[in-house]
Amino acid sequence: VFFDEIDSIAPARGYRTDTTGVTDRMVNQLLAEMDGIIPLQNVVVIAATNRPDIIDPALLRPGRFDRLVYVPPPDKAARLEIFKIHLRNTPLAEDVDLEKLAEKTEGYTGADIEAVCREAVLLALREEFKVRPVSMRHFEEALKVVPPSLRPEDIKRYEELSRELKRALA
Structure with a gap:
């Protein structure tokens, strides 16, 4: 269950x-x-x-x-894979650097990254109301609109709570 x-x-x-x-x-x-x-x-x-x-x-x-x-929250390699998954059917401009996006999204969850991708696509669509490649500029704007869900202090708190709960269950 x-x-x-x-x-x-x-x-x-x-x-x-x-x-x-x-x-x-x-x-x-x-x-x-x-x-x-x-x-x-x-x-x-x-x-x-x-x-x-x-x-x-x-x-x-x-x-x-x-x-x-x-x-734990996704590390850089995992964030890169999450971007690839959510963008696999999305036309991307040549200037899109997924490695750079993975670096810039520390503290972002998989759901946050999905929201960034969706927002970038919507920004590109709003410009001309037709399917066009999403550029790095769209991702930069999307990152301003979609903040990370996790702050460093949140991650630290969850890691400590994990240790406490593991001790309690031992």
Whole structure:
């Protein structure tokens, strides 16, 4: 079973201003189902989040999620590949330097890079309302409009949280 963005359904109880108590009851039910009376055979529960700091601590106790995998933000090589993936069907002008774009996008996630590519394409389309190669100038403008999601202090905080959670699960 895979839960994407588990923080949206299992935030720390009392975290949200949920006056109905629905969120707390949902977290309680999820915990009860994961603990179960009868152990489940051949069932693996996997969850993903980009906000590990707000997940209910009870979910992170041993026996619920036994492994923590921290996926760091993409490095330069990964960012280059992400650009290539999102631009594979996009006509590019000769001045486009994907290596340079990968260098300039430190702190950008895959979704951020996708947004930069989309914005650059839209900027090129707006100029003449026809398909034309996207130039480096369009990417430079797109980078001004699409900021990185991650600041260095965010990355540092997530790395520290990863270490803390790994110690707690050990």
